Structure formats: structure tokens, C-alpha cells
Amino acid sequence: MTVDxxxxxxxxxxxxxxxxxxxxxxxxxxxxxxRGKRTLACEVDAKGDLADFFETTRPAFEAHKxxxxxxxxxxxTEASLRExxxxxxxxxxxxxxxxxxxxxxxxxxxAPGVREILTVGKIGWEVRERHYDLVVVDAPATGHIVGQxxxxxxxxxxxxxxxxxxxxxxxxDLLADAATTGxxxxxxxxxxxxxxxxxxxxxxxxxxxxxxxxxxVNRVLPELFSGADEAVFERxxxxxxxxxxxxxxxxxxxxxxxxARLAVTLRRTRAGHLDRLRDSLGPSVPLxxxxxxxxxxxxxxxxxxxxxxxxxxxxx
Amino acid sequence: xxxxxxxxxxxxxxxxxxxxGVGKTTTAAAAAAMAAVSLGGKVLVLTVDxxxxxxxxxxxxxxxxxxxxxxxSVMAAAGVEPRGExxxxxxxxxxSWDELVRRHAPDDATVSRILxxxxxxxxxxxxxxxxxxxxxxxxxxxxxxxxxxxxxxxTPPTRHALDFLEAPDRMAEFFSSRLLRWLxxxxxxxxxxxxxxxxxxxxxxxxxxxxxxxxxxxxxxxQTMYDGFVERSQAVKRLVHGRxxxxxxxxxxxxxxxxxxxxxxxxxxxLGLHPGALVLNKALPAYLLDAGATRVSERLRADGPxxxxxxxxxxxxxxxxxxxxxxxxESFLNFxxxxxxxxxxxxxxxxxxxxxxxxxxxDTDIYDLGGLxxxxxxxxxxx
Numbered sequence: 001m002t003v004d005x006x007x008x009x010x011x012x013x014x015x016x017x018x019x020x021x022x023x024x025x026x027x028x029x030x031x032x033x034x035r036g037k038r039t040l041a042c043e044v045d046a047k048g049d050l051a052d053f054f055e056t057t058r059p060a061f062e063a064h065k066x067x068x069x070x071x072x073x074x075x076x077t078e079a080s081l082r083e084x085x086x087x088x089x090x091x092x093x094x095x096x097x098x099x100x101x102x103x104x105x106x107x108x109x110x111a112p113g114v115r116e117i118l119t120v121g122k123i124g125w126e127v128r129e130r131h132y133d134l135v136v137v138d139a140p141a142t143g144h145i146v147g148q149x150x151x152x153x154x155x156x157x158x159x160x161x162x163x164x165x166x167x168x169x170x171x172x173d174l175l176a177d178a179a180t181t182g183x184x185x186x187x188x189x190x191x192x193x194x195x196x197x198x199x200x201x202x203x204x205x206x207x208x209x210x211x212x213x214x215x216x217v218n219r220v221l222p223e224l225f226s227g228a229d230e231a232v233f234e235r236x237x238x239x240x241x242x243x244x245x246x247x248x249x250x251x252x253x254x255x256x257x258x259x260a261r262l263a264v265t266l267r268r269t270r271a272g273h274l275d276r277l278r279d280s281l282g283p284s285v286p287l288x289x290x291x292x293x294x295x296x297x298x299x300x301x302x303x304x305x306x307x308x309x310x311x312x313x314x315x316x
Numbered sequence: 317x318x319x320x321x322x323x324x325x326x327x328x329x330x331x332x333x334x335x336x337g338v339g340k341t342t343t344a345a346a347a348a349a350m351a352a353v354s355l356g357g358k359v360l361v362l363t364v365d366x367x368x369x370x371x372x373x374x375x376x377x378x379x380x381x382x383x384x385x386x387x388x389s390v391m392a393a394a395g396v397e398p399r400g401e402x403x404x405x406x407x408x409x410x411x412s413w414d415e416l417v418r419r420h421a422p423d424d425a426t427v428s429r430i431l432x433x434x435x436x437x438x439x440x441x442x443x444x445x446x447x448x449x450x451x452x453x454x455x456x457x458x459x460x461x462x463x464x465x466x467x468x469x470x471t472p473p474t475r476h477a478l479d480f481l482e483a484p485d486r487m488a489e490f491f492s493s494r495l496l497r498w499l500x501x502x503x504x505x506x507x508x509x510x511x512x513x514x515x516x517x518x519x520x521x522x523x524x525x526x527x528x529x530x531x532x533x534x535x536x537x538x539q540t541m542y543d544g545f546v547e548r549s550q551a552v553k554r555l556v557h558g559r560x561x562x563x564x565x566x567x568x569x570x571x572x573x574x575x576x577x578x579x580x581x582x583x584x585x586x587l588g589l590h591p592g593a594l595v596l597n598k599a600l601p602a603y604l605l606d607a608g609a610t611r612v613s614e615r616l617r618a619d620g621p622x623x624x625x626x627x628x629x630x631x632x633x634x635x636x637x638x639x640x641x642x643x644x645x646e647s648f649l650n651f652x653x654x655x656x657x658x659x660x661x662x663x664x665x666x667x668x669x670x671x672x673x674x675x676x677x678x679d680t681d682i683y684d685l686g687g688l689x690x691x692x693x694x695x696x697x698x699x
């Protein structure tokens with residue numbers, strides 16, 4: 001059996017744009033915190049979305065506490081470099097990197113992996129130093145996550161000497177240890193997100209050593225009718241009965257029945273994609289289902305609802 | 317300008333942009349398909365999405381850097397006799413970079429030295445900003461051939477919606493920067509530059525001098541292409557910013573994508589560019605907002621057993637009928653909540669282009685050209 005999801009210490013949460021990646025990352029962090037783990041939620045794409053899910057101020061590089069056991073930070077590669085230089089090379093902390101920052105910016109644009117290594121490096125360091133029991137990363141979307149996760153190896157290949165070289169080794173090992181690190185892929189039961197998830201899992205398995213810890217299937221629509229009830233619905237939708245119903249309620253019944261049919265069709269189309277996802281992934285990866293929330297509101301309440309759904313799925 | 321049809325009939329390039337997951341790729345493909353079918357001419361849809369989704373939607377095995385024509389049999393299967401031709405291509409960033417190098421490097425020896433450089437191989441394959449630039453560069457290249465009447469481009473998911481617009485400038489800046497000149501200066505004079513010393517020492521300790529030399533060597537090679545490159549990126553910029561190009565901003569009616577769409581439209585306006593159209597995808601049906609139907613749903617949810625009794629036994633066993641009525645009412649109200657939020661989102665849009673198209677939430681997936689055209693027809697008519 002695989003390691004329990006929240007017993008790992010580092011979770012990267014990724015997914016195609018628009019599937020609820022940040023919501024899921026926030027919910028996993030919240031769940032970890034409510035289960036007594038000192039948890040850090042880290043946002044990598046500096047969009048500030050994660051703050052909305054906790055209804056707090058925009059995160060900074062310096063983590064701030066947003067709830068009991070829960071801290072929030074935003075990745076900032078320049079700050080990460082500064083911290084690295086200070087901690088590892090014992091350079092005095094400079095308030096402003098000035099020209100060094102511009103040069104760094106230039107080199108990191110030119111040399112692939114430099115920006116990524118500073119991101120993964122900072123996160124890995126927090127894990128290794130056990131500053132937190134659990135670090136949940138709101139990671140880049142599916143198109144960019146592999147580049148991020150393979151950065152330590154890429155740097156290893158490009159940089160043959162120097163201190164960075166010495167430090168990419170432990171980082172790569174930390175990422176490869178399934179008891180410590182896992183990747184969570186968020187999807188919705190729709191065609192394109194499912195295709196992208198299948199492709200991503202294949203790439204992660206062939207190009208990285210990181211363990212795919214779970215697939216979170218977000219926005220699963222409820223089943224409206226059990227088998228026998230659907231026949232009842234079909235009879236109700238026939239003109240004779242729907243007219244009688246309209247008389248009884250003295251209002252338009254047609255749109256209400258149309259909406260039910262839409263809900264049934266949507267659910268059914270999606271079920272097919274879910275089957276495809278399950279078949280292609282095999283039994284080794286757990287699928288966690290989160291129901292469609294008929295709110296579309298952001299905020300702590302939604303995060304709590306998703307966390308509860310995940311908690312149920314994980315059998316807590 | 318009142319419809320997407322008129323807009324696309326008047327432009328040579330349409331760039332689709334918006335947040336991830338809003339249906340950008342599909343919208344681009346559907347608009348191109350409609351243009352080919354009903355406007356005629358040669359229409360190309362160029363996708364730059366690394367997830368390779370356009371091939372799926374067009375029902376094609378695979379798409380590559382070279383444009384291919386969607387076969388007549390696929391058109392026939394969709395039940396259309398197109399007035400024009402539909403072509404499709406997917407950006408292969410690595411291949412496009414290689415071509416760019418071949419075009420601009422002074423001689424064959426330099427070409428192979430660049431192509432073999434480990435740093436270049438890494439950059440051309442993975443350089444995220446490079447991806448955005450190369451997409452626009454490829455668009456320029458294809459447009460220049462004059463082969464197509466209309467090119468519809470699907471943009472890569474970017475951290476920042478404007479990245480691909482600014483990419484040509486940044487690329488030019490990158491290659492003309494003093495830093496590059498400093499890096500590519502001979503090592504001895506570099507060491508002697510006082511201002512650069514702290515960096516060099518730190519960089520040397522962190523990265524090792526070998527790596528710095530690799531970087532320097534790489535840029536030295538790249539500098540041989542400097543003039544061609546800068547000139548080229550300026551031409552790319554003129555095209556993207558020119559009057560023959562229009563922008564189709566794609567969004568759903570959810571908070572985050574719409575915020576990004578608004579930001580993007582404001583930014584276009586700030587650059588003096590004119591957003592041509594806003595496409596609002598996956599909108600729930602308007603009947604979900606109907607007050608009468610909402611009241612009916614509340615009745616169904618609350619009075620299931622009583623209504624089942626009124627209906628008698630024709631529909632089925634009373635308990636089951638009551639259950640179904642309750643579910644149906646509940647479901648309408650649930651989706652109604654979402655529809656109301658969407659309506660609110662729409663009214664909150666501060667500025668909007670002349671063409672605003674609302675596309676309904678299709679209850680089945682788009683997996684072939686027929687499906688794309690169904691979406692396309694609603695793009696054409698959904699003003």
C-alpha cells in the first residue's frame with residue numbers, strides 16, 4: 001500500500017488551468033493543519049490566488065501564520081537566492097541585491113533550471129530542516145511542472161562543479177523519496193483535463209523519479225436519479241404528466257425538467273471520462289473525488305468544504 | 317463591427333488569449349473551422365499549446381510544425397461542404413528555434429556549434445519565455461508567406477497574459493543588453509571590471525566557472541545572429557501590433573478567468589490596441605434564472621409527496637415520484653445558484669469590446685469537426 005497522502009511531508013499540487021488546482025492545494029494544507037500538522041502552503045505562480053482561499057493578505061516570501069498550524073508563503077526566486085547566499089555561503093544579507101539581481105535575472109533567463117532550482121531548493125530546504133511537518137506547494141500547471149521537478153537533475157547535468165552541484169544531490173533524493181514527497185494531480189471529469197492528466201502522469205513516470213501520490217477529481221456532479229427513478233422522471237417529462245404538474249404548481253415546468261436533463265447528461269458524459277482515467281492510471285494511484293460545489297464562490301468556506309470532501313475520501 | 321463573423325472576415329490574424337482552462341484552443345479551432353466553411357479562403361489554425369489538444373478536437377492523429385490540411389473526408393463526415401480550406405499546425409518550439417538559428421547564423425559551422433551547445437539544447441526545449449517569442453515568430457513566418465487568408469492563433473498558457481505580446485521586445489532587449497556584452501567579453505577584461513567582481517566571485521562559487529564559460533560561449537555564438545534577430549523581432553512586433561491583427565479574449569464566467577480577461581483587455585487598450593471580441597464560454601442556460609421556474613423548483617423540493625398524490629399513480633409509485641420531484645427541484649436550484657453568479661460576473665465587466673459572444677455550456681464534449689462547427693455556429697450567432 002502506498003504512503004498515506006498526508007503522512008508525506010512534501011506535496012506538489014498541479015493540474016491543468018481552471019480545474020481547481022489552487023483550491024485543492026489550499027484544502028490539502030487546511031486539512032493537514034486541522035489534523036495537527038504544522039503546515040506550510042506555498043504559492044509558486046505569484047498570482048496571489050492562494051490568499052483568497054484563506055481570506056488573508058497576499059503572501060510574501062516570509063511565511064505568515066493564517067490559522068492554527070497553518071502558514072502561507074509565496075515563492076520569490078530573488079529572495080530565495082538572497083537567503084541561499086546568506087545561509088549557504090555565509091554572505092552578509094544584503095538588503096538590495098542591486099546589480100547582482102539584474103545579473104541573476106539575466107543568467108536565470110538564459111540558464112534553464114536556475115529559477116526552478118531556487119524554487120524547489122527553498123521548498124526542499126524547509127522540508128529537510130523540518131521547519132514544518134507538511135509543505136503543500138501550489139505548483140505550476142501541467143505544462144511546466146515537469147521542468148520544475150527535473151530542475152535538480154538538469155542543473156546537475158549542466159553545472160559540473162561548484163556548490164550548487166553539491167546541493168542538487170540531496171534535493172533530487174528528497175524529491176525521489178516516495179515516503180517524503182508526492183505529486184498530486186488535480187483534474188475535472190472532462191475530456192481535455194483527463195487527457196492532460198493521463199499525459200502528465202506518463203511523463204512524470206518516465207522523466208522524473210517523483211511518486212504520483214493521488215489524483216484529485218474535482219467538480220464531480222451528483223447522480224440525480226437511481227436507475228428506477230430515471231424511468232419515473234421520463235414519464236413525468238411526457239406532456240400529459242408535465243402538463244398536469246404545471247397545473248398543480250401553477251408555473252413553468254419545462255425549464256425545470258430541461259435543467260434536470262442537462263444535469264443528467266453532464267453527469268453521464270463525465271462518467272465516461274472518469275472511467276477512461278481510471279483505466280489508464282491503473283490501481284496504483286488513488287483517485288479522490290470532490291463533489292461539484294454549487295457555489296463557485298472563493299474563500300475559506302469553500303476551502304473548508306473541499307477539505308472535508310478530501311478528508312472523507314481519505315477515510316479520516 | 318457587430319459579429320465575430322464580420323470581424324474575422326476583415327482581419328488576417330486573430331490571436332486568442334485568456335486564462336488556462338477557458339476553452340481557448342477549442343474556441344480558436346471552432347472559429348477557424350467556421351471561417352473556412354462559411355467565409356471561404358484558406359484558413360489556418362495555429363496552436364501553440366504543448367498539451368497538443370487541437371489534434372484531438374480536429375479528429376487528427378497528430379499535428380506538427382508544418383501545416384496540414386484537414387481532409388475533405390473529415391469535412392464530409394461533419395456534413396459540410398466548405399467554401400474554403402481548413403489547415404492546422406502545432407508549434408514545435410524546438411524545431412522552430414532550430415530553423416531560426418539556421419536562418420540567422422552567419423555560416424554552417426556556427427549553426428552546428430549553436431545547435432550542439434548543451435545550453436542551447438536546454439533553452440530551445442524548455443525556455444518558457446522563448447516559447448512565447450517563438451510562437452509569435454512562427455506566426456510572422458507563416459503570415460509572410462501569404463499562403464493564408466486568415467490565421468487563428470491559440471496562445472500558450474502564460475503566467476502573465478501579456479507575455480507573448482511583450483516577448484519580441486524582451487527578446488530584442490535580451491540580445492542587446494550590456495550584460496550580454498559583459499558576459500561575452502574576454503575573461504581577462506571581465507575579471508578586471510571592478511563593478512562586476514562581486515558577482516563573478518559569487519557566481520563562480522555557486523555555479524562554477526565552467527558553467528559561466530558555457531554561458532559565455534553560448535551567447536558569443538548567439539551574438540553572431542544579433543542583427544538579424546533584433547530586426548526580426550521588431551518585424552514580429554509590428555505584425556502583432558498592426559491593424560491586420562485582432563484579439564479574441566476568451567473567458568468563462570468564473571471569477572478568476574474573468575479577472576484575467578478584464579486585465580488583458582485593459583492592457584490591450586493601454587497599448588493602443590483594440591480587443592476585437594470577447595468570448596464568454598460555457599455559460600449556463602438563461603432559463604436557470606427564470607423566476608417562475610425557480611418558484612416551481614422550490615415547490616417541487618418542498619411539496620414532493622403532496623404533488624405526487626395530485627399526479628396519481630401514472631408516473632410511478634408515490635414515494636419514488638416524490639423523490640424524483642424533490643431531486644429535480646433541488647438540481648434546478650443548485651444550478652440556478654451558479655447561473656446567478658455568472659450573471660453577476662457579466663454585469664461587473666467594466667469595459668468590453670464591440671463584439672461580445674456568449675457560448676452555451678454544451679452538454680456533450682467536442683471530439684470532432686462536427687462538434688467544433690456546432691460551437692462555431694454559436695460563436696457566429698451568439699452575440
